Amino acid sequence: MIINYNNRQIAVFADTHGMHRKLSIKEVDIVIHLGDACTFANNVQFTDFLDWFSNYPAKYKLFVAGNHELQWELEPDGFLELFPQNIIFLENRSICLEGINFASVPARMNLSKYPRIKLSKKVDFLLTHAPPNGILDNDLGCPILKKFVTKIEPAYHLFGHIHETGGTYLKKEDTIFMNVSVFNQ
Template sequence: MRLICLADTHNKHNEIPIPKGDVLIHAGDCTDGGTRNETESFLKWFSSQPHKHKILVPGNHDFYFEKVENLANIPKNIGLLLDRGIEIEGIKFWGSPVTPGLDNWAFNRERGKAIKKHWEMIPDDTQVLITHTPPFGILDEIGSGIHLGCEELLKSLPVVQPIYHLFGHIHHASGSTKRSETKYFNLSILDERLRIMHSPIILDL
C-alpha cells in the first residue's frame, strides 16, 4: 500500500503535484481562514484525486470542521478523522486534529489534562497515527528555537508505538526522523512565509 502524505497547504492545493498512490493523506491546515468557500474548494479538489482512499485530519486553521452541521457536507469518499480511526486493507489509521494552546484557533485544547484525554483515545494497535500537532521535541521547533509540540502526545507514543506518525503544523520543522520503532514525518508543504518549499511524502506499507 502506497501512502501519499502532505499537510499545511493553506489553499495552495491546486499548485502542488500529487504523486500516484493508494491512500492520499492530508494532516491539516488545508485552508488558511477556515471559511466555507476555502473549505469547499479544497474538498472538491481532494475528493477528485484518483487515489482509492483519502484521509483528512483538519488543523488549527480549519474552523469549518468544528461545526457539526458542516460535517454532513463532506464528500463520501473522504475519511474525515476527528478523534477516530479507519481501517484500510488491514492497516489501522487514527487521526486527531487537536493542537495545544488557548489562542482561539480551531481544535485548540489546553495543555495537560484537557488535551491528554484526546491522546488516551488512540488505540494501542494503531499503525499509522495522523495528528496535526507534532509531539513535543520531535520536528516541532520554530525559527526562534522554541518547541511547540504536545507534551502529552509525546507521553502516549511509547504505548501506541505506531509504524508512522504523520503531522504538520510547524512549517519550519518539515522533515523526518526515527525514534525507536516509529518513523516521524512533519509533512508541512509550505514554509513560514507560505511559500511552497516541499513535496508530498511517499510511504509504503
C-alpha cells in the same frame, strides 16, 4: 510526500493553506491531508480543497482537521456536511484500510487531555495535525501527545503544523516521525 508501506503507496501532506492545486499529484492507494487545507476558516478555499481532494486519484482519502479548520470547532455538523462521500474525516478514532491501521487524535495544537481512543490493533499510522513535544516541533509540540505516542508506539507518526520543519523526519525507537507540511512561508 509518498510513503511505501505494506505494498501500498500513501501520499501525505499538510498545511496547503488554499494552495492545494499547486501540488503535483501522483496516483496512490491512499491519500491523507493532515489539516490546514484553508486559512482562518476560509470556506471558499475549503470547499475548493474538498472538490480537488475528492478527485485525487486514490482509492481512499483521509482528512484530519488542523487549527485553521475553525469550522470544525465552531459548527461541527455543518462542517461534516461539506464532505463528499469519498472523503473520510478521521478524528478520535481508528480505521483499517488495505490492512493498514490508521488512528487520529485531535492534536490541532496541544491536547487538553489524554486521548480516550480505543485501539484494538497495533497502530501503523498515527495521524495528527500538530507534533509531539520535542520532535520536529520548534519547542511548540504537545507534551500529552508525546506520552500518547510513547505508549502506543505506532510505526509512523505523521503530522504538520510546524512549517519550518516540513519535509523532515526522525526515527526514534521504533517510530518514524514525519512532518509533512508543504507550506513554506
